Every structure is written in structure tokens, then in C-alpha cells.
Amino acid sequence: MKRPYALCADRLICRPSRTNSSRQVLKCLIVIVERPTSVQVPHIVNPGETISSTEYSQRPGGKGANQAVSVAASGSKVDFAGSVGDDGAWLKEFLKERGVGTDLMLVHEGKPSGRAIIQTTPEGENAIFLFPGTNHVSYPTNTPALRPYHTHLLLQNEILLSDTVETLQVAYQQGVVSIFNPSPMLSPEELRLFPWEKLSVLVVNQGEARTLLNALGKQDKKLADFDGQTILNALVSLPALSGLSGIVVTLGESGAVASFSTPGGRETIQLPAAKVKVTDTTGAGDTFLGYLCGSLMRIPGKSWNVKQLTEALKRSIVAAGLSTERPGAMSSIPLNFEVESQLSAYHT
Template sequence: MSANVLVVGSANLDFIIKVGVPPRPGQTVLAKQMVRHPGGKGANQAVAAARMGADVQFVGCVGDDADGERVLRDLRAEGIDMSMVEIVANVHTGLALVSVFDSGENSITVVPGANFALRPERVRRAVASSAGTRTVLVLQAEVRPAVAEAAVAEASLVPGTRVVLNLAPYVPASAEVLAACDPLVLNQSEAADLVGYPVPDPAAARRALVDIAPSVRSVVITLGGDGAVWAQGSASGLVPAPAVSAVVDSTGAGDAFVGALAAELAHDDSLERAVEVGVRAGSFAVERFGAQSSYPMRSQLEAFSGGPVA
């Protein structure tokens, strides 16, 4: 059975600046390097899923500019179906300003551009076209909230569609959207925004799982170097992260997790197994510079973690 993943979301060009430490307010610092790579949470997750062997279709918007041409070219090169992408006239392609520090941590500012031109009607058509297949629908929050709401509403009419919502960056979501999530994926900061208290460690994350679980079908909270926790019905668990040699760049590691998780769910793996593979993919990514360029093929992930990826 084919592993179908439909990703609705953002596509950006990332301007990545390598700098020693974050500048203080009013301070100017000199960067070591600046490079440009395709990015955007939606596009990143599409690439991560495709590299893990899923059949991926991407739904989004780019501008009619050179950045948009590059984003389209690179996603097509990954084997992703781009037939539902709209090229919007007189609007610039979304972009992200990414500062990567010597610690491997980053700070990101996103300018949505054409991503905010994505219309609910286009998304509804894309979701409806998946009728007759078992599809994992992947959503994030770098597009307008109405887009996710339309996608979830249409998915409820298409049997066999499983909704994965990565609520990043955090925005309030309706009870109807949350109720469809299987799973809702959050990092520690996003989980804290949702539950209203800090989530600094696995113990706090387990408490947050208990508070979030009644509102969703399943939930996952990623914990960086501590791995991830998950809950589905009465079952829950902690998946530790493998040791890494060095954290080179954490940019897009969460998207590597989500894309790999979605691919495994599309392959009909359990949520626990999908989380395990997602954690391994995110750990692989942080050892390499960039977002999409750091994502593993299935064979690379098996070699990295010393075990098969089912």
C-alpha cells in the first residue's frame, strides 16, 4: 500500500546567517557567513517525509519571483507532487531570517509573503482529491488559521484521512481543530503556550500530556536532546534521543521529526514507532547545517542509528 502524505503549509527561502552569539539590544555583530536555502515548515516537512519514502503532495503558494522558482525546483527534485501549488503574481515568496549561533541554537523571523495567499478553497479541493486513499494530512501554523480549519473540516468528510497538526508557531486553535489531531505535535515552548505553564523537562511534559490528551486524539511533545513524549488513549511513553556527536544547527530539526513521523504513520506504523523514527530523524538533522539539506534518506537514518527503520 502506498504511503500518501498531503502537506499543506508554507514554503520559504531561508537566509541563514552564522554568527557567534546573539547580539545584545543596540549591539552590532559581524556574521561569519550567509547562505540561502529553501525552507518553510510545510516544505521542510514535505521533504523530510519524501526522503523517508512517502508519496508526498504539497499544497501552498509561492511568489512569481526567483525565490519561488528555486523553491519549486528544489521540491520537485525531491519527487514531491507540486501540482496544487499556486504561483501568486506581484507577491514575494515567503522568507525566513535565520541566525545560527556557535551553540547550534537559532533564532528565526518569518516574513509570510505568498504563504498568506493560500486560500481555504484550494486546500479543500486538495484534501477532497485524496478520497479513496489512506492519507496523512500534515498541517502547521505558518499559514492563515482559516487554512487549517478548512483542511480539517474537509478531512472529516474524507474517510481514511489522518490529521497531523504541528502547532508551530503557536497560535490558538479551535476545539474542532484540536479534536481532529492524531497527533497534535508541539515542542516545549508551544506546549507551554497551550497549557499555560512552563514545560522545561520530561516530567513537566508528561504533566502537559495529561492536560492536553482529553482535547485531541493523540499528542506528541518534542524535547530536543531529551527525545519526545507521546500519549494516545490510555497509552503513553517517553522516547529518548540517541546521542549526537555535536549540535551543529538545530534549524528545521522539528520539521525533520514531523515529516518522518508522518511518513511512518502513512506506512501504517504505530504512533510510538513513528515517534521513535521522528526522534532519530531530528537527531540526525542537528548534526548537519541547514534545514532540508540536513534531512536523512531512510538508508542514512538506519546507518546513523544502527538499526532498521521499518
């Protein structure tokens, strides 16, 4: 049996977790957006409006890099396979210092790395726009990111969709557990053409879930009023998603709700958010995804039961909650011992 090991991309690969004596691999596909620029603003800027920021900072991050660091912080081993420009070569060492394997990272000379501009309000709300840079440079076909020792794959939508689909198909053929968060959101046509039957677990927030429902067949003017459980039930009922082993809908301050196939049948789990004092929500979703990926790596294959899944979701929710109490994205990701110390205070 393979030991847990993950790959994320651009691509991130998680090495064997020491919490399991068998060999398991988690592979997470993750993208680096080099040096997100964060500006503190009184409110998210409106069309045609010019406002002054009260604070400015640059930090390493991006959804893929954040998720890679989060998987490592959860106690699982992870490698990153992706692309940066020569202006982002320093990120290899930065990620390595945080427990992320970087042997599969590629540096493209003369090309700019991806960037993100993040607006953050005093209430902790944020808005983000992206410049893809090397995130949209295709990974070489003669250098496969998914290796035979990987057991899990974590994907999001910051790299070329063709690369995402190709890696997902390879993962399916190799029996790798795949997790996908379609963020930034795909177009309606891309959502309809996506090979959902190859995917294991889908993770979306409420807005992403509504977009999915509209694109895949359930067009309802009342979607905006649906609560988390209703949204989840609607996703589970979609024919295109009927083959998924798990669907998770994150609900922000309301926690998360999930539906998973288990040996005992389909199980629904609904959990509240952790009680925290929110400073900055940037990166909370990436923290949740990384911890969820790391937690699922502790379970061989997809042989999970409702107790294991509940514990995995609890850890992910607590980790995401802790991250919102600190500024920044990658810098706010809590370590495993911090999450474990807060689990006893988390009440369902």
C-alpha cells in the first residue's frame, strides 16, 4: 500500500505522512502567485471610484502556494510542482523552509511570475484580482508532475485548465484521490465540459456552488436565498456530479456542510464555524483546503467513515478560523499543534 503523499500545482506533492505506517502519497496541484500585493482600504472599491489605502504590503502567496504550506502545516508531507519566473526563484527556498518539497518547481527565465492584488477592509472582507504570469505556462509533457508514489491530488483553477484536466485524468487512471476547488471559477461552458466523473472530492464556497448549479442545469431565481444544506442537496442531485465521492460547501461564518459516500451509504455532515475574532479572511479557504487534504491523507484511499470525515472537517474549520485572526494569507496559516490545541474548545 502506498503511503500518503500529495502533489499540488502549478503542482504540489505531499510526501509520506508519518502518522501512517503504510506508504501513502498525496499529490496536490497548486499554483504560486508570487508576492501578492495587499492594500488596506476602507471598503472594496466601486466601479469608477478612486480611494486611498491605509496600508500596503507584499508577501509570498497565491492559492497554490498557500495550500502547499497548509498541507505541510497540517503535518503531512507535500511537494510543489509548478512554474515561476526568474523573479520568483527565491520562492523555492521560501517554500522549502516551510516544509514544502520544491524539486518539481520550474523557473522560467525572462518571464514574470503570477501576481495578485488584494483589497482588504477593516471588517476583514477582501477582493482579489490576478495576473497569471508563469501560472499559465504549460508544465512540460516530458516531465510528469504526478508520480507513481502519489496518492492524492489537490487542484484549483490558477493554472491552464488543459493542464488541470490532463493531470486529473492521469490521477484517475492511477487511482489517486483528487480534490478540486474551481477557483477562480470556470466559465459556464468550461464547467459543462469538465470531466467531473474523474474527480473524487469537490470543494466550493456558496458563491461557487451557485455558479455550478446554474451552469450544470439547476437554474433557480431563488438560488441566492438557498441555505448551505439546500445548496449541498442541489449539488448532490446534479447528474454531472453523481459520481463524486465527496462534496464540501464552505459557508464562511456558518462553517461547512459536506456529503460523502461511505461504506454505510451517503453521509451528510454539517459543522459550525470556529468562534474567532476575525482580522483578515484572506487565505482562509486555502488553509481549509490544505488541512482537509492533509487530514484525508491520514485515511487510506477512500475507505473513510463518518467519524473520520467529521474529524477531518473539524480540523479544517478550526485551522481556517485561526487563520482569520491573523493578517495575511500564507503567514496566517496555523501549525498543526496550534490547531490540535484548539480542537477541544470547538463545539458542534
